[in-house]
Amino acid sequence: MLVVLEDVSKSYRTAEGPLTVLQGIDLSLDSGQSVALTGESGSGKSTLLHLVAGLDHPDHGRIIVDGQEIGGLDDKGRAALRRSTVGMVFQQFNLIPSLTVAANLAFHARLAGRFDAAWQQALTARLGLEQLLARYPEQLSGGQQQRVAIGRTLAARPKLVLADEPTGNLDEATGDAVMALMLSLVAETGSSLLMVTHSHRLAGQLDRRIHLRSGRIDQSVERPA
Ligand code: ADP
Ligand code: MG
Secondary structure (H helix, E strand, C coil): CCCEHHHEEEEEECCEEEEEEEEEEEEEEEECCCEEEEEECCCHHHHHHHCCCCCCCCCCCEEECCEEEEEHCCCHHHHHHHHHHEEEECCCCCCCCCHHHHHHHHHHHHHCCCHHHHHHHHHHHHHHCCCCCCHHHHHCCHHHHHHHHHHHHCCCCEEEEEECCCCCCCCHHHHHHHHHHHHHHHHHHHHHHHEEECCCCHCCCCCCEEEECCCCEEEEEEEEC
């Protein structure tokens, strides 16, 4: 298993007292498997992704990513695990504004020590970014920015891609096109995917759909073979 969550709970401290956001989450994700995470706004989807990325700590339970228990790692160890194993794609794209498209595309692969010019060139072509390499993020449309963000993530060949509503800021047609590209590239890379989405249609394209309700998994459905 690439990712295992065992009885994971998380609450936030708020002015009104503790707010329990995740309760008793058990979840495992095989290498190469894709899982959609659905649920109403506020049901804990982004929190779950942050925990798997090691960006925040559970109050209870264990999270194991690529054989390493995140709770046993210090900040440096978690950052190293993220660099080596995990790629993230965000709703807000999060490109580096001061870098060109070409430099954004290479950024994570270089950080991970896995820059591969041939793979980067192949990704650039597949994502239709050849004519945009010298531009800066602010000179791109939303769909173009998200294609760069996907290329940047996959250039590093992460074992695990975490995506939080990656098409949430795109119109439906653009979002569908970007998603189709992302799913085929994730499959080619052999990465696992854990993706938050509001779209039942998109969720239906992944291997499994997990639905969160009030911080608990209330439905887990495999895609029919
Ligand atoms: P989702 O992504 O499903 O919309 P989130 O995981 O972002 O849900 O948030 C779940 C709940 O936790 C929400 O009620 C949200 O307001 C609250 N929450 C999220 N992050 C924090 C935080 N850092 N501090 C306090 N409350 C938070
Ligand atoms: Mg969210």
